[in-house]
Amino acid sequence: MISFVLSLAALVCGYFLYGHFVEKVFGPDNRPTPAIAKADGVDFMVLPSWKIFMIQFLNIAGTGPIFGAIMGTKFGPSAYLWIVLGCIFAGAVHDYMSGMLSIRNGGANLPEIVGKYLGNAPKQVMLIVCVFLLIMVGAVFVYSPASLLQKLCIDTAPQVELLGNSTFWIIVIFVYYIIATMMPIDKIIGKIYPVFAFSLLFMAVALMGMLFVKMPNIPEIWEGVGEASLTAKNIFPCLFITIACGAISGFHATQSPLMARCLKSEKMGRPIFYGAMITEGLVALIWATVAMYFFYNNPTPGYQEMEGGDQIISQAPAIVNLVCENWLGVVGSILAILGVIAAPITSGDTALRSARLIIADFVHLEQKSIRKRLYICIPLFAVVIALLIWQMANPEGFDVIWSWFGWTNQTLSVFTLWAITIYLVQEKKNYFITLIPALFMTTICTTYLFSEQIFSLDRTYASCIAGATCLVALVWFIIWMKRSQRI
Numbered sequence: 001m002i003s004f005v006l007s008l009a010a011l012v013c014g015y016f017l018y019g020h021f022v023e024k025v026f027g028p029d030n031r032p033t034p035a036i037a038k039a040d041g042v043d044f045m046v047l048p049s050w051k052i053f054m055i056q057f058l059n060i061a062g063t064g065p066i067f068g069a070i071m072g073t074k075f076g077p078s079a080y081l082w083i084v085l086g087c088i089f090a091g092a093v094h095d096y097m098s099g100m101l102s103i104r105n106g107g108a109n110l111p112e113i114v115g116k117y118l119g120n121a122p123k124q125v126m127l128i129v130c131v132f133l134l135i136m137v138g139a140v141f142v143y144s145p146a147s148l149l150q151k152l153c154i155d156t157a158p159q160v161e162l163l164g165n166s167t168f169w170i171i172v173i174f175v176y177y178i179i180a181t182m183m184p185i186d187k188i189i190g191k192i193y194p195v196f197a198f199s200l201l202f203m204a205v206a207l208m209g210m211l212f213v214k215m216p217n218i219p220e221i222w223e224g225v226g227e228a229s230l231t232a233k234n235i236f237p238c239l240f241i242t243i244a245c246g247a248i249s250g251f252h253a254t255q256s257p258l259m260a261r262c263l264k265s266e267k268m269g270r271p272i273f274y275g276a277m278i279t280e281g282l283v284a285l286i287w288a289t290v291a292m293y294f295f296y297n298n299p300t301p302g303y304q305e306m307e308g309g310d311q312i313i314s315q316a317p318a319i320v321n322l323v324c325e326n327w328l329g330v331v332g333s334i335l336a337i338l339g340v341i342a343a344p345i346t347s348g349d350t351a352l353r354s355a356r357l358i359i360a361d362f363v364h365l366e367q368k369s370i371r372k373r374l375y376i377c378i379p380l381f382a383v384v385i386a387l388l389i390w391q392m393a394n395p396e397g398f399d400v401i402w403s404w405f406g407w408t409n410q411t412l413s414v415f416t417l418w419a420i421t422i423y424l425v426q427e428k429k430n431y432f433i434t435l436i437p438a439l440f441m442t443t444i445c446t447t448y449l450f451s452e453q454i455f456s457l458d459r460t461y462a463s464c465i466a467g468a469t470c471l472v473a474l475v476w477f478i479i480w481m482k483r484s485q486r487i
Contacts, residue, residue, distance in 0.1 A: 001211070001215055002220055003077055003080050003221045003222075004080070004285065004289045007080045007084045008282065010084045012278075014089075015088075018088050018092075019270055019274045019275070019278070021433075022092075022270075022433060023274070025424070025430045026429070028267045028270075029266060030266070031266065033263050034260065035047075038106060040368055042184045043258075043261055044107060044262075045261075046263075046264045047190055049271070049272065050194075051193075051194055053275065053276060054197035055193045055197070055258075055259060056272055057197050057200075057276040057279055057280065058197040058342070058346045059193075059346065059347060059350045060095070060245065060252045060255055060277065060347070061245065061280050062137070062245060062348075063141070063316075063317075063340065063344045063347075065281070065284035066283070066320060067317070067320075069243060069246050069283075069287040069288040069291060070287055070288075070290075070294075070316040070319055071316055072239055072242040072246075072288065073295060074230040074231040074291075075231060075233075075238070075239045075242075077219045077220060078221075078235060079239065079288045080288065081221060082239055082240060082247050083247050083285050083288060085247075086240070086243075086246075087277060087280075087281030087284075089433075089436075090247065090417075090437035091246075091249065091280075092274045093433055093437065094277075094413055094416060094417060094420070095256060096269060096274040096277075097420040097423075098252070098420065099272070100269050101419075102257040102261075103260045107257055108257065108361075109254070109354070109358045110126060110130055110253045110416065111127040111362070114126040114415050114416070117422040117426075125415075126415055127362055129408060129412055130354075130412065131355050133351075133405065134251075134254060134351040134352065134354055134358075135352075135384055136387070136404065137251065137347060138348050138384040139388045139391060140348075141344035141347050142173050142174065142348060142388055143391065144317055144344055145169070145173060145342075146170045146173060147317060148317055148320075149166075149169040150164055150166040152341075174381070174385070180353070181352045181356060181373075181377055182373055182377060189346075189349075189353075193346055199342055200340070201283075203328075206327075207286055207287070207290055207324075207328075211286070211290065214293070216292070216302070217299075218289070218298070219296050230295055230313075234452075234459055240441075240448075241406045241410055241452075242406065243284065244406060246281055246283070246284025246285070247284070248441065249410070250411065251347075251409050252277065253413070254354045254358075255347075255351075256273055257354070257357075258350060259272060291319070294313075302323070306326050309322060320340050352381070356380060359376050359380070360372075387401070410441060410448075414438060414442050417437050417441060421435045422480075425484065426484070438473075439473065442473055443466045446462075447466040450462035451463075
């Protein structure tokens, strides 16, 4: 538990110290924001800062900091290091800078930002990657909450058979998706997201309290960073793909423009963008510690203490349900599960909202008219439904989609970090704050692609290819920077 306490303190200090430094590098000022300059009553409008924070937090959270942290803890206490260092020096910087660049560019979506700083070809690639990722989010984040709702209803209302049917809940979630994606941002998202965010934060705080009550005997960082007794996967690069949303996630850069269009002042950027990522890191840290208890508690691991725990050791959603039931009681468990259910649903609908806006910007179709929103929403949802049907018809469908989601998600962060680095160079600001994370994530994503995702090469060969890719990227960057400085 010492590692947990130190990690908590490090994240909080990271917000106040490094977050302030990053804010100073960017230099927010008093210029009019898109929420004021481009107000349209649908996507561009001023919202209260506390509400924007809650929406941003829920948008980026999903089940990533929960399920990712649980699965990442199978690599041992090294998960603490990645959550803390990744969140402070990579993820929060990525989220803050992408959000602020969106504000400076009139609320631009990620492909537009990438296109401006990396060129038209990367912009086209980013457009495809973004829409592909957001569609996968829409599909992936239907299945897990539908399963949890089915389980919750079976436990609390077994006499109502319809509520115990996962297909029924999938349909309900999709209906909600359509309504939330179509409606102005303040009508549904602005009203119910803060409530859902409270549920998610309640769950995290309640579980943290139980951790201090129980004080489990779990491995510390200094007892073996490389310990990975519950997985045969290589810690490098798999840990850095598995724990994404709690450390760094490219998906966040697709969500930040939604809130960039609602900020009244640029100076709200650090608590909204950097702060929401640090908060997500805290949630991931708490769930990583819960999972450490569940997997490694000495002398009796948590899965052996809880009835049925040994049967679900590889099922993250079931672990969440079991721990909440055992630790928080009936009322607390329901509130906690509602938070876990709400997080992926809300991430799914804002993902599809982002996809709608990205496609609309690409085809130059205004979105004030409901009819024109339908032009994009109907084919978009048709693709998501087709992907979901395929996923449900294949036993390994969810794992396949999640695998591609994880890699695409982190690859998106690579493009974003490089675009931000180019911006910082052009503005003669400290570009090392994003250059180092960009090089690191380039290595991670390339290694994972060649060793795990497609080619299944030996890790040594994959690492050599990744190292060469990283070197080429660095050389390209240095050459470009020297040329730009001569102009």
